[in-house]
Amino acid sequence: MPAPLETCISDLDCASSSGSDLSGFLTDEEDCARLQQAASASGPPAPARRGAPNISRASEVPGAQDDEQERRRRRGRTRVRSEALLHSLRRSRRVKANDRERNRMHNLNAALDALRSVLPSFPDDTKLTKIETLRFAYNYIWALAETLRLADQGLPGGGARERLLPPQCVPCLPGPPSPASDAESWGSGAAAASPLSDPSSPAASEDFTYRPGDPVFSFPSLPKDLLHTTPCFIPYH
DNA sequence: TAGGCCATCTGGTCCT
DNA sequence: AGGACCAGATGGCCTA
Numbered sequence: 001m002p003a004p005l006e007t008c009i010s011d012l013d014c015a016s017s018s019g020s021d022l023s024g025f026l027t028d029e030e031d032c033a034r035l036q037q038a039a040s041a042s043g044p045p046a047p048a049r050r051g052a053p054n055i056s057r058a059s060e061v062p063g064a065q066d067d068e069q070e071r072r073r074r075r076g077r078t079r080v081r082s083e084a085l086l087h088s089l090r091r092s093r094r095v096k097a098n099d100r101e102r103n104r105m106h107n108l109n110a111a112l113d114a115l116r117s118v119l120p121s122f123p124d125d126t127k128l129t130k131i132e133t134l135r136f137a138y139n140y141i142w143a144l145a146e147t148l149r150l151a152d153q154g155l156p157g158g159g160a161r162e163r164l165l166p167p168q169c170v171p172c173l174p175g176p177p178s179p180a181s182d183a184e185s186w187g188s189g190a191a192a193a194s195p196l197s198d199p200s201s202p203a204a205s206e207d208f209t210y211r212p213g214d215p216v217f218s219f220p221s222l223p224k225d226l227l228h229t230t231p232c233f234i235p236y237h
Numbered sequence: 238t239a240g241g242c243c244a245t246c247t248g249g250t251c252c253t
Numbered sequence: 254a255g256g257a258c259c260a261g262a263t264g265g266c267c268t269a
Contacts, residue, residue, distance in 0.1 A: 093255085098246060100256070105244075129242065 116133050119140055
C-alpha cells in the first residue's frame, strides 16, 4: 500500500523523465514544501494506526510498550523526512546539473553557428549539420593553408597572398556554383577525382564523398591542382 | 516507415 | 563539494 509520501516521490520521478520542457517543473522549494507536507500529512506509518484508537500522545497512555512504539514512530517519521529531503536535494542538484548541461550545449551550438557563419556555403539557406560543419571547416582551413603555402612557393615576397586571397574572398569565396564544370574537374566521383598526392589532405583520410552534381566550392584564384586535392563541398539536403 | 539529426536527461568521471 | 565534460539513452521531428 503506497504511502502518500511515496506517491509524491514517484510523481517527482515521473516528472523528471517526462521530456524536454521543464517549464512546468517543480522548483527546489516546491519540491521541499511538497515533500515535507506529504511527510507530515502522512503521519505515522499506516500499520501502527490501523484499527487502533488515537494513542499518539504518550501522556495519554503511559507504559513502556507504548513509549517504545512512540519512539519507533518518531524514528520512522524522521527517517521518512530525511529520505524525502535527501531525495529532494538530489533532485535539486540534478535539475541544476541539467540546466548547466543545457546551457553548455547551447554554447556549443552557438559556437558551431559562428563557425558556420564564416564558412562559405551554397545555397545560402543551406544549414550544415554539426558533423558537416566540422568536416568542412577542417577542409576549408586545409585549403586556405595550402593556398598560402603554394603562394609562398610561387611568388616569394608575400605579395602573392593578397593576390590569391583578396579580402573580399575571405571567408566567402564561392561565387556562383558551376556544378557541371566542377564535377567534371573532379572526375566522376570522390574516389576517381582524387588521386591525392598529399596524404595530409583531408580527403585522404576522411569519408568525404563527392557526387557529380553536388555544389562544389571553387576558389577562383586557386591553382587547378589544388582544386583536385581540396574536397570542399556542401552536400545536398 | 526507417533512418538521420537533434535536444534533453542522466549518471559517471575528472578537475578546481 | 560543486562544476565541467562526456557518452549513452530516449523521444521528437523531418525526409526519402
